[in-house]
Amino acid sequence: MAIVTNVTDSVEPVLNQWYTDSYEDLTFRDHPLLGMENKQEGGGKVMAVPLKYGQNGGRSADFLKAQANQADASNLEFLVYPGVDYSIATVKNTDIELSSSDRGAVVKLLTDRSETCQRNLGDALERDLFGSGYGTLGQILNPGGITGSTITLTTIQQATNFYPNQRVVLAQTEAGAALRNAGATLLVLSVDMDSKVVTFTTGVVATIAAAAVGDFVFQEGDKTNATAVKITGLAGWIPSTAPSAAENFFSRDRSVAPTLLAGWRVDGTKLKLTEAINRAVTRIGTLSGSRPDVVFMSPSNMERFMNLLDAKAIFSNVQGKGITLGFEGIRWNSAKGMLTVMQSPFCPDDKVFVLTSSSLTLYSPGNKIMKQANKNGKFVDVYNADASEIRQRTLGFNTCDAPGYNSSVAVTPPS
Numbered sequence: 001m002a003i004v005t006n007v008t009d010s011v012e013p014v015l016n017q018w019y020t021d022s023y024e025d026l027t028f029r030d031h032p033l034l035g036m037e038n039k040q041e042g043g044g045k046v047m048a049v050p051l052k053y054g055q056n057g058g059r060s061a062d063f064l065k066a067q068a069n070q071a072d073a074s075n076l077e078f079l080v081y082p083g084v085d086y087s088i089a090t091v092k093n094t095d096i097e098l099s100s101s102d103r104g105a106v107v108k109l110l111t112d113r114s115e116t117c118q119r120n121l122g123d124a125l126e127r128d129l130f131g132s133g134y135g136t137l138g139q140i141l142n143p144g145g146i147t148g149s150t151i152t153l154t155t156i157q158q159a160t161n162f163y164p165n166q167r168v169v170l171a172q173t174e175a176g177a178a179l180r181n182a183g184a185t186l187l188v189l190s191v192d193m194d195s196k197v198v199t200f201t202t203g204v205v206a207t208i209a210a211a212a213v214g215d216f217v218f219q220e221g222d223k224t225n226a227t228a229v230k231i232t233g234l235a236g237w238i239p240s241t242a243p244s245a246a247e248n249f250f251s252r253d254r255s256v257a258p259t260l261l262a263g264w265r266v267d268g269t270k271l272k273l274t275e276a277i278n279r280a281v282t283r284i285g286t287l288s289g290s291r292p293d294v295v296f297m298s299p300s301n302m303e304r305f306m307n308l309l310d311a312k313a314i315f316s317n318v319q320g321k322g323i324t325l326g327f328e329g330i331r332w333n334s335a336k337g338m339l340t341v342m343q344s345p346f347c348p349d350d351k352v353f354v355l356t357s358s359s360l361t362l363y364s365p366g367n368k369i370m371k372q373a374n375k376n377g378k379f380v381d382v383y384n385a386d387a388s389e390i391r392q393r394t395l396g397f398n399t400c401d402a403p404g405y406n407s408s409v410a411v412t413p414p415s
Contacts, residue, residue, distance in 0.1 A: 018111050019372065024323055026118040027370050031126035032327040032342045033234075033296055034362070034369075035320035037398075042363025047397045049078040049250075053260040053404075076261075078250040078399075083133065083231030085124055085222075085394045086373060087117040093386045110390065117392040121370055125231065125394050127161060127346040129362075130296075130353075132235040133228025134174045137161040137217045141196070146211055149189070149200045153217075155349035155413045157298045159193040169223065170208055170215045177226040180210045185220050234353050237400040238263030238408045260287075263400075264407035273297075273305045273352065273411065278335045280354040280407035285336040290356060290405040294318075294329075295341045297352045300414040302343040306330070316340065321357070322367070349413040356405035364396030371395070 028035045058070035091113055128135060138158030140151045153159050162168075166188040170180040186200040186207055204211050222230055236249070243254035243262050254261040264283045268276025277295055284290045297305065306313055309330075317326040318340050329340040339354075347353070362369060373393035374380050380389040400406065 015110050015114065019114060022115070022118075023368075023370070024325060026115060027122050027125075028320060028323055028325050030345070031122055032320075032329075032344050033129045033347075034122070034126050035323060035325055035327050036294060036318070036342070036357050036360075037129070037321060038358065038361040039322035039367055039369070040361055040363050041365070041367040042397055043365045045081070047080045047082075047363060047399065049080055049399045049401055051076055051078070051261065051401060051403075053257040076252050078252055080232070080250050080397050080399055082395055082397050083128065083229065085121060085128070085230060087121045087124075087392045088373075089113040089117050089390045090382060090385070090387045091390065093388060113390050114392070117390055118370065121392050121394050123346070125369065126344060128231045129233040129398060130235060130344070130347050130351075131230070131233045132174055132239070133230050133232035134216075135218050135222030135230045136174050137168065137219060138198075140170075140211075140213055140215045140217065142213050145213060146204050149203050151198050151200075151204060151217075153196040153198065156193060156196055156300060157345070157347070157349040157413075159191055159196045159198065160345055162188055162191045162198050164188055164190060167220045168217050169220050170211055170217055171223060172212070172215060174216050175226055175228075179223070180215065181208045183220070183224070184208045231394075231396065231398045233398060234355075234406075234408065235348075235351075237398075237403055238265075238353070238406050240265060240351065240408050240410060260404040263403040263405075266407055266409045268352070268409045269412045272308055273301060274308050276409050276411060277339070277341075277352065277354055280352075280409050281334045281336045281339070284354065284356070284405055284407055287404050290336075290402075291358065292334075292336060292354050292356050292405065292407075293339060294355050294357050295332075295339050295352060296344055296347050296355065297341070298347045298349045299343045299345060300349055301347075301352060301411065302341070304414060305341060318342075350411060352409040352411050354407040354409060356402065359400050359402040359405050361399050361401070362396055363399065369394055369396045 052075050058066050060066035138153040138161055141154045142152050167185045169183050169185055184207055188198060189201045190199045239262055242258045245255045247253050247255055264280060266280045281292050284292045314331045315328060316331045318329055319326050327342060329342040332339050332341050371393055373391035380391060382389055
């Protein structure tokens, strides 16, 4: 074991330098929403996000009435809690020791495992930025009911969230407290993205007796109860359903001003994509100070959008916020000025988001959303195995300080 420790000690500085050099590329590339959000340093057990959703009452053409009707502007603070996620890879010490005569081979072995961890976390974070905070992977469609060891998902995009050896749980609702059968799990065997079919190693109902059509699927550990533990994304800040009375969203009831505090909801299911986006832009534009500038959609919806442009698309590279990477999008002249239309593989097929990017901010300790989850970048010895662990973690707050400047647009998913 001492020899192995010496080997890892000698390559840890090289690995840490590789991690520093690769951080931006592995974290943000192919994750355009993550790249386009503002990024700032922030911490604490909770973060207060103040919003003003009404003017003061002291205005009138009559001075005395303006003076008499003075009232504070309507304000509130969302008390946002951080979201956390982990990715861990184990490397056998025997593999490290057998490569010890070639330092480059050890570095390649360890950087490969680190890159896999980081890309997995980056994908999950981008998906979460579109989500509600519960890490939802998909929803069971299965028109003929659940039989055997397979489920059919609602959209093709959902199928991209699954991969072999992934362990998942089911629940009747995204936010409901109870997992099916006390959190019994299914192990993914294979995924057919084209047919939206996920196959498990065991029968679905045989393993989770309460499984039903319409259930939501989650990675084990991402959802345990009614409390969202992951970063809350667009589906939380700009929900597709208007907030109900006495709602508790980060300790606040948004039903008092459902548009200003929870964004716009546009039904575009019977409209062309261009028409649906324009409707959302027009709604947002009714609010003074709004500046919608970016649209996010799935690759399948981007295909439909480009077909509507009749080969007249103007591509441009847009600089990410707080990073050196750029992201390609289509410049499109909407009802309220130029928009950049972008695609993300993690944007749901049944939604399009019209956003004011300046209203979205990702806060993290040290302004680094992804870090190694162990002190000083050291490897962690696995106590019950001849192996070392590489640990990565995302930790931060996703905030929206002007929900009314954004819109969730419901669209008919591509067939």
